Amino acid sequence: MRIMGLDYGSVTVGVAISDGLLLTAQGIEVIRRKQPDKLRQTLARIEQLAKEYEVEKIVLGYPKNMNNTIGERAEKSEEFAEMLRRRTGLEVVLWDERLTTVAAHQALIEGDMRREDRAKVVDKIAAIFILQGYLDYYNMNKAKEAGEGEV
Template sequence: MRIMGLDYGSVTVGVAISDSLKLTAQGIEVIRRKSETKLRQTLARIEELIKEYEVEEIVLGYPKNMNNTIGERAEKSEEFAEHLRRRTGLPVVLWDERLTTVAAHQVLNAGEVSLKKKMEVVDKLAAVFILQGYLDYLSNKKKLNLTDSL
């Protein structure tokens, strides 16, 4: 079983999937829609990917403001999380994604990726950063639990 990471944007959703050991995140695709309110096809595609990759949990980027307050984008992510829970029946973890898109842009800029290509992959890379952060958290949590039992 795997974990899915999502970077939810106004008209795109970046998708990443963990490996079966839940150690690494790989970018899968960017789902695009015509407008922010057109979610049916987006949710259907996510469901297809859940089945294809045998996903057991979803990690959704939670774009808090830098001062830790909840803004409009975070509220929209909360709404999307609820859609995902109802539609898939899977647990959805909201994961602090502050600066993941900035980090994705920095990586792509360092690699001298063209603007066109950057726009195609930045959301997928942000999803990778979101999911990898969560996977690292799980790994560190396991290590701490093992240390506590020694």
């Protein structure tokens, strides 16, 4: 089983995939579209990647506001999640992504990457952070359920 993580933006979607043990997230690609509302090719590419990597679940970044309210971007993510469910038939989990893009930018700055180069990969890095956060949560709860002591 593998899980796909997505950072859904207005013109890009960062994509990450878990390893087979569901321990780590690796960035795969950034899907770019020319127009914000043209999602057919984006959905087709995500479906293709899901089949290629034998994905059983999708974790989609959910950009809540800092005060925990739902804004326009989060509503668009909810709509995109429903499109993904219909297109792929997979479970789609909305995962709080507050500050993941900020963290991704910071990691790339610390890695001394040039601004132009950061723009090309920041969404993929954000997808890694989204998926890794979910995997850590998933594995922590799995350990608790198995009675492996305090976590």
